[in-house]
Amino acid sequence: MRNQRNLLALTLCFFCLSCSTFNINNPQEEYLPAAALQPFGRYLLNQEQKLELVSSAVHFGFSFEGTECQLFASIPNANGHNYLQYELDGVYQKRIRVAGNAKEPIRITAPTTGKHIVWVYKATEAYTGPILISSITGKKLKPLKNPVKPIIEFIGNSITSGAAADPSEVPCGSGVYHDQHNAYMAYGPRLARTLGLNFVLSSVSGIGVYRNWNSDGPTMPQVYEQVNFQEYNAQLWDFTRFKPQVVSIALGTNDFSGGDGKKTRLPFDSASYVNSYIKFVQQVKSKYPPAQIALLSSPMLNGKNRQTLQNCLTAVKSKIDAAYPTDKPVALYFFQPMRARGCSGHPNVEDHAILAQELVPFFKKLISAN
Structure with a gap:
């Protein structure tokens, strides 16, 4: 009986050590709510604290570290679609289709580790309806403000x-x-x-x-x-x-x-x-x-x-x-x-x-x- 208790204690100790090691090597991703973003252009922050991108090319920026972050975007029309587009580290990337029935976040990947700058734009205009941004997840996320310029x-x-x-x-x-x-x-x-x-x-x-x-x-x-x-x-x-x-x-x-x-x-x-x-x-x-x-x-x-x-x-x-x-x-x-x-x-x-x-x-x- 004592041997069984010792074996159980040893197993629990090993499990805790394994969990601790996992957390060190895979730190939890941070969560950046839409309300923390600083958009430029016409937008709304709705009652659910989602950012509604309204006008053509309305945009927001953020930084992250590592090789990937996730953008949670949706549209009100479950049967429709809309488009975002983005820059990564000052270089234009592509348009992204946002489907009304999308379940997965948009994954933005970088070719190298380190700090990266992302600017996200609405590719379409107001009449197509808003694109809703819920949050961003990633490592060391920070919202960015447009530089002060004319x-x-x-x-x-x-x-x-x-x-x-x-x-x-x-x-x-x-x-x-x-x-x-x-x-x-x-x-x-x-x-x-x-x-x-x-x-x-x-x-x-x-x-x-x-x-x-x-x-x-x-x-x-x-x-x-x-x-x-x-x-x-x-x-x-x-x-x-x-x-x-x-x-x-x-x-x-x-x-x-x-x-x-x-x-x-x-x-x-x-x-x-x-x-x-x-x-x-x-x-x-x-x-x-x-x-x-x-x-x-x-x-x-x-x-x-x-x-x-x-x-x-x-x-x-x-x-x-x-x-x-x-x-x-x-x-x-x-x-x-x-x-x-x-x-x-x-x-x-x-x-x-x-x-x-x-x-x-x-x-x-x-x-x-x-």
Whole structure:
């Protein structure tokens, strides 16, 4: 009996020693809740303390040590899907499909041990619905804050969103509309990275100033203040969270659109466009009084429409400058015509690189003057 007790004690001792050794060699992973993250762009922290990524290219950063961490992401629609994309140690990696019925976390792996920096972006836009971040697990996790730099807010439509730009995984004409979204590679984020700036995208596919691609509204002036750019939403965005030095507005492509050819569409109305645009610029100036306003034309318009748009934007500038004589004058930029190579006539990722490079001198001058 004594021998049995000694054997049991010896076995328990060995078991405890084994457990202790396991904990030393495999330290428990840490848990970083979504509430600790510091996102940049439009977002919400819901009642369940999940981070809702709302706008195109809204992003957050964190660091970890080792070779792997896990990101717990989901979407409200169990039958749908959405997309994230990420950088690892300053190098863009890929888009990640987030399925509505996903049970496993997203695993982010690094080729070496040591400390790694990750920035995660929403690849799609607000209308696709939020992507919910619950938590991150890994070793020595730390949330990161965007470095203090000047901010550009890019207001626009599908072009600004990076929509229909990336058919590398899902070919044009197949899947659903947001399968080809790539906000990270859109001209605004590219431009901001080139100039070392922070950025926010406030963009909606198909939207215009006085009318949309195939409808009379709701237009950007009607939804700009809603957190998710949806007219029905009573929750407003808190414009004090970010203070852009420059606000870039690129709206007009959809106002000029002929629609789908089935729904009745009146000819473009220059007066309605200019008057609505003036009111929208005033709306934006009320949110960011010191900001420099920059109006961009459309690379997708050519011929008579291109010239008409430029004339309209010049008229908007003239009216705003006269109404705000002590403010910085409105800046204008007219894109060079482009034969877009993306889906449904949109710029693809290579085209966005051209657009960004074209804009560098213009925005560099504006930022240096502010």
